[in-house]
Amino acid sequence: MGRWHRVEEEILDGWKQWTKSAGLALLVLLGMLAAACGSTPENTGTTLNRSGTITIWHGYEGTYLDAKKAIYDAYMKQYPNVTINLVHKPNLTDAVTAAAGAGQGPDIVAWVDDQIGKWVKLEAIKPMDQFVSKDYMNSQYTPAAVDAATFEGKIYGMPEAVEAITIIYNKKLINSGQIPKTTGDLVSFAKSYSQTNPGSYGVVWNPKDAYFQAPWIYGSGGFYVKADGTVGLNTSGTKAGFNFVASFRGLMPAGIDYGIADTLFKEGKAAMIINGPWSVADYVKAGIDYGYATLPVVTGTQKPASPFVGVKTLMLGGYATNPALAVDVMKFFTNKDNQSKMVLTTREIPANKLALADPQVQAIPDIAGFGAQVKNGVPLPNTPFMSALWDPVAKALEAVWTGRQSVDAALSDAQSAAEKNVAQLK
Amino acid sequence: MYRVRALTTLSYLSPMIIGVGLISLYPILYNVYISVTNQNLYHFRHYTFVGLTNYQSLLKTVDGDFFIVLLRTFLFVAICIPLFLGLGMLTALALNHPAIRFKAFWRVALIVPWAVPSYITALVWKFFFNGEFGTFNQLYRLVAGPHAGLPWLSDPNWAFASIVLLGALQSIPTDLYEAAAVDGATAWRQFWRITIPLLRPAILPATVLSAILTFNTLNTAYLITTGGPFISAAKPGATEFVMVYAFREAFQLFNFGYIAAFAVVIFFMLFGVTLGSLRFSGLVREEAR
Numbered sequence: 172m173g174r175w176h177r178v179e180e181e182i183l184d185g186w187k188q189w190t191k192s193a194g195l196a197l198l199v200l201l202g203m204l205a206a207a208c209g210s211t212p213e214n215t216g217t218t219l220n221r222s223g224t225i226t227i228w229h230g231y232e233g234t235y236l237d238a239k240k241a242i243y244d245a246y247m248k249q250y251p252n253v254t255i256n257l258v259h260k261p262n263l264t265d266a267v268t269a270a271a272g273a274g275q276g277p278d279i280v281a282w283v284d285d286q287i288g289k290w291v292k293l294e295a296i297k298p299m300d301q302f303v304s305k306d307y308m309n310s311q312y313t314p315a316a317v318d319a320a321t322f323e324g325k326i327y328g329m330p331e332a333v334e335a336i337t338i339i340y341n342k343k344l345i346n347s348g349q350i351p352k353t354t355g356d357l358v359s360f361a362k363s364y365s366q367t368n369p370g371s372y373g374v375v376w377n378p379k380d381a382y383f384q385a386p387w388i389y390g391s392g393g394f395y396v397k398a399d400g401t402v403g404l405n406t407s408g409t410k411a412g413f414n415f416v417a418s419f420r421g422l423m424p425a426g427i428d429y430g431i432a433d434t435l436f437k438e439g440k441a442a443m444i445i446n447g448p449w450s451v452a453d454y455v456k457a458g459i460d461y462g463y464a465t466l467p468v469v470t471g472t473q474k475p476a477s478p479f480v481g482v483k484t485l486m487l488g489g490y491a492t493n494p495a496l497a498v499d500v501m502k503f504f505t506n507k508d509n510q511s512k513m514v515l516t517t518r519e520i521p522a523n524k525l526a527l528a529d530p531q532v533q534a535i536p537d538i539a540g541f542g543a544q545v546k547n548g549v550p551l552p553n554t555p556f557m558s559a560l561w562d563p564v565a566k567a568l569e570a571v572w573t574g575r576q577s578v579d580a581a582l583s584d585a586q587s588a589a590e591k592n593v594a595q596l597k
Numbered sequence: 598m599y600r601v602r603a604l605t606t607l608s609y610l611s612p613m614i615i616g617v618g619l620i621s622l623y624p625i626l627y628n629v630y631i632s633v634t635n636q637n638l639y640h641f642r643h644y645t646f647v648g649l650t651n652y653q654s655l656l657k658t659v660d661g662d663f664f665i666v667l668l669r670t671f672l673f674v675a676i677c678i679p680l681f682l683g684l685g686m687l688t689a690l691a692l693n694h695p696a697i698r699f700k701a702f703w704r705v706a707l708i709v710p711w712a713v714p715s716y717i718t719a720l721v722w723k724f725f726f727n728g729e730f731g732t733f734n735q736l737y738r739l740v741a742g743p744h745a746g747l748p749w750l751s752d753p754n755w756a757f758a759s760i761v762l763l764g765a766l767q768s769i770p771t772d773l774y775e776a777a778a779v780d781g782a783t784a785w786r787q788f789w790r791i792t793i794p795l796l797r798p799a800i801l802p803a804t805v806l807s808a809i810l811t812f813n814t815l816n817t818a819y820l821i822t823t824g825g826p827f828i829s830a831a832k833p834g835a836t837e838f839v840m841v842y843a844f845r846e847a848f849q850l851f852n853f854g855y856i857a858a859f860a861v862v863i864f865f866m867l868f869g870v871t872l873g874s875l876r877f878s879g880l881v882r883e884e885a886r
Contacts, residue, residue: 265848271641272853293641293851426728426751434730555638558849566830573751575828585830595850596638 217301219495222252227485227500228260228267229281234452238516242509246500255500271295271489278491279501281331283481284319285551291322292555296486298325302498311505315550316522319482322553328486329501330522332514335478336383336447337544338374338464339454344442347462354387354415355470361422364442375423375432376445378416378572381564383429383445386476388412389549390469395564398554400593404564404586411471413578417571425573448519448541463540465547480548482522514538520545559592625864632857644854651858662833663842670838673757674811677764678804686800690792719763719820726750726759726821753826753835760836763817805871812867815840839863 231239236259243255260266263282270276271293280296290296303326308317316330340350351357357374364373377383381395388394393408403409424431436444437457444450445466454461466476485501487494503509510526513519518537521527532538567585570576576584607614632651636644692703710718725732726749734746750756815838818824824837824845833842843863847856 268848268851274642289638289851292638424729426730431727431730558851562845562849563830566825566827566834569825569827570829573826573828575826581830584832588830592850595852595855 217495219499220493221250221496221499223493223496224254224256225279225493225497225500226256226258226277227279227281228258228263228277230260230263231257231281232259232449234456235449235517238513239504242504242513243500245509246503253496253500267295268293274490276488276490278488278493278497280486280488282484282486283334283551284328284330284484285479285481285553285557287320287322287327287484287486288553289555289558290486290489291327294489296327297489297491297494298327299487299494299498300326302495303329303502311507311525312522313524313527315480316482319550319553320484320486328484329498329505331483331485331505331510332448332517332519333480333482333522333541333545334448334519335480335541335545335548336376336386336445336466337478337541338443338466339436339446339451339461339540340443340464341436341439341441342460342462344371344439347464350443350464351467353467353470354390354476357467358415358418358422361419365422370440372423372435372441374443374445375427375435375441377427377429377432378419378423379428379565379568381561381568382479384412384416384564384568385549386445386466386478387415387469389479390466390472390474390476391415392472392474395560396552396554396556396589396593398552398556400554400556400597402560402586402589402593404560404567404582404589408472410578410582411469413567413571413582415469416568417578420572420574448517448537451518451537452516463536463543465544475547477547477549478544479551480545481551483519556593556596559596560589563588563592628857628860631853632861634854636853636857637855638851641851641853647854651854652862654855655858655862666833666837666839666842669757669833669835670812673761673764673814673838674808676761677811678808680761681807682800682804686796690788715816716820719817722763722817723750723821750822751826753828756822756826757835760818760821763821764811764814801875805874808874809867809871812838813840814838815844819844 227243229239236257240257243257247253247255258277263280264286267276267280267282267286267290271290276295280290287296305317305326308320308326308329312320312330313333316333320326320328320330338350340347349360351360361373365371385395388409389412391408391411393406393410393412394403395409396402424435432441432444433446433450433453435441436446437454437459439459443464451461466478468475485504487497487501491497505523507523507525507529510521510523511529511532514521514526514532514535518535520538520541521532526532527538563585566588567576567581570581570584571578633646633648634640634644635647635650688707691697692700692707697703724730728734728746728748728751731749733749737747738745748755749759818836818838818841822834822836824841825834827834843856843859846852846859
């Protein structure tokens, strides 16, 4: 026993000494880290020099990726000293936030403009007015797209494509004359279609997500949140939108989500789907002969259903070490020639107005189809307060969809939850 | 002969100590530091020291939600642990039984799941559990008729049980298999008198570690149910465990200071429970002897 005590004591003594020095080392380390965080990064890369590496974080998938990669490859071929790293991030928004916290991040973030307000506050992206003029922006892109890339008067990126959800229908199952023109007709169409085609559905979409319900809520005169933080979930318009979604209980599979809706349409088990441009390339692959129709007019208000319009944007990373080069890559990517060629494959609506005016582009039915829907849309809110809404709205939709709460009760709970969240953000 | 210089001991240990210091200790200290600042969406890079404000508001806003989430998480752990211990012991002992053939194959088969990212397993299970199209309900319909279906993930109680099952399956510690290899004893008395006492040093730390890991479950619950099913926007979902709750607060509302304070409180809670259970099991005393 005594022997062991001696050893223990010695180890203990050593430990005490060691912890003292280790503690000191840790303090020094912390100090160095704090210093590194506090100092402003060296101001390099403000003049254009086409050499170096540009890292782009993106969410491009499937057929999209190839068409976009081709443009970046062309840039690298033209300027062999530049390397462009395309990094696919499955949870891009979380990854950008986490990286910004550590004072890191890519040179370019390719994502939808609704994150801009939040990312500006987090310093995950930075203004690029130094490298591009407002005149250039206005000469190249549609006005809505320029607005989307601008926050509090500063330019944060270059717009790539505009997107909104619309009705996509299977031409083998229904013809364009059968597409319902009002929300009331949409419900009765879904009923009769399931009766005549057991196991199939008239229309499918994801009924548990705030983004996909925006057409009904904004078309009914409701809203989620305003720029000043006012929450609109308990308004009569939002209730009307929720009631419409709830009327599809039993007309879509109970466990439906985005993936199931998508699969049903690909397998020909749904006549229509409400989805966005990102899905189309895969429908082509699945061999679906599809057409477009605009979302119906809301019966109650006689106003067209209004989807959120998002603008895919290449944003300048807050920690981009070579901003001049990054902006040059953005310019190249979003120029008329590259966008005209790209959308022939991806069938997106280009934000570049010169490319959009190209007759070859106008001849693409997908672009005409989504373009018609975008006109009825409302801008995807880019206020940071929108972050406070996604979750409560999704929960309320689920509670209503599963029948656990009435629309009124669900929205009253969601209103207070969202207000609590907004208060935390203020 | 038995004397070892402390410095020698420490130098042998130093790679581990430095590793643990950088990977575990530093983040913990950093978290404590963030918990006394006002870091949030509007003060993300330029935050200031605010003292114990976050702890105060934590105590003030601690309402029913927080306790529901906490109790549910403890319940989750309390059910998972005996389940995986039972399952784990059973398979471990079976593997060491002389009558079992192709042992190498079974061992590899049991280890493979640890090599698969939980992100992937979670999505596969999400499909298995799907109400209309999932594998389980398709099989169930073969016996129960074409319109039958079990609400694996759509009913709060079922969803909780489904996630418990996954949690238990995923947290079986591999140590059990190694430990069981020590002894292939089979008879009932041998099992209780020899096998269990021999396995005890392996079982106890494994249990404590797994309990903590299970308490901190985020992946499985978030990827399969996102914490739901939800019965209201104002109430936590049926599988909204502590870490899912924290994840929402931190990454949707960007209240980093607040959530860091939350983490510190959880840390002390787990620390207390762990210490208590170790005392209770007598492990600390035994090891110190």
